[in-house]
Amino acid sequence: EVVMTQSPASLSVSPGETVTLSCRAGQSVSSNLAWYQQKPGQAPRLLVFSASTRATGVPARFSGSGSGTEFTLTISSLQSEDFAVYYCQQYSTWPPCSFGQGTKLEIK
Amino acid sequence: QVHLVQSGAEVKKPGASVRVSCKASGYTFGNYGISWVRQAPGQGLEWMGWISATNGNTDYAQKFKGRVIMTTDTSTTTAYMELSYLEIDDTALYYCARDLHSSGWTPFDSWGQGTLITVSS
Numbered sequence: 696e697v698v699m700t701q702s703p704a705s706l707s708v709s710p711g712e713t714v715t716l717s718c719r720a721g722q723s724v725s726s727n728l729a730w731y732q733q734k735p736g737q738a739p740r741l742l743v744f745s746a747s748t749r750a751t752g753v754p755a756r757f758s759g760s761g762s763g764t765e766f767t768l769t770i771s772s773l774q775s776e777d778f779a780v781y782y783c784q785q786y787s788t789w790p791p792c793s794f795g796q797g798t799k800l801e802i803k
Numbered sequence: 804q805v806h807l808v809q810s811g812a813e814v815k816k817p818g819a820s821v822r823v824s825c826k827a828s829g830y831t832f833g834n835y836g837i838s839w840v841r842q843a844p845g846q847g848l849e850w851m852g853w854i855s856a857t858n859g860n861t862d863y864a865q866k867f868k869g870r871v872i873m874t875t876d877t878s879t880t881t882a883y884m885e886l887s888y889l890e891i892d893d894t895a896l897y898y899c900a901r902d903l904h905s906s907g908w909t910p911f912d913s914w915g916q917g918t919l920i921t922v923s924s
Contacts, residue, residue, distance in 0.1 A: 711898075716857060727908065729911075731848075731910075737863060738898055738900075738914035738915065738916060738917055739840075739848065739898075739900075739911075739914055740914075741903065741910055741911060741912045744903060744909075746911045750903075750912060759804035760884075774890075782847065782848055784910055786908045786910055787908070788864065789853075789862065789908040790850075790852070790853070790862040790865075791850050791862075791864040791865070792838075792850050792908065792910075793850065794847055794848040794849070794850065795847070796847045797847045797848075
């Protein structure tokens with residue numbers, strides 16, 4: 696199983712700022728990496744797939760980058776609705792696909 | 804649009820089995836696989852397995868092999884996940900999720916609302 700490690704575990708940021716979340720894979724997953732957003736009481740929402748392609752309807756302030764083992768999700772000009780938990784997922788080596796443990800983005 | 808509607812919450816005793824349903828609509832059911840992902844209270848996401856709605860082929864996470872069965876009913880466009888020999892640690896929110904693409908390994912672009920399974924003696 697490919698272990699996915701996200702950092703930091705939590706982050707406190709002010710609205711309007713830009714934040715970068717990190718995800719590291721235990722072995723190369725090429726560009727087979729997705730990012731999800733999960734708000735309390737809701738199912739996860741796909742934000743980015745293929746490391747850098749935004750899913751339908753996702754605002755341009757969300758951008759993904761990276762390949763191999765190192766990936767980032769950058770959120771520019773944070774809005775109040777962006778405060779949530781973010782998960783990365785590899786789908787290169789399957790089964791199983793695997794998720795990171797999540798990064799909780801909190802309002803400062 | 805794509806819609807996945809899951810069955811309601813259940814309370815089970817240790818050792819029992821549970822079956823969760825996931826009714827799909829808004830797309831050609833047989834063209835996309837369905838995965839099941841669970842989330843224990845306050846914890847992260849854990850992939851349990853996947854089923855092809857085209858031919859019923861399955862892939863299960865090693866952790867659940869022998870204890871989980873995933874099926875589909877194309878006539879009702881419904882996917883099912885049955886988990887047996889329930890333990891306290893199986894208490895979680897169980898999600899069904901649809902593949903983004905119709906072939907290959909893909910992330911999940913649509914999710915059900917989740918079904919809370921509580922295992923308690």
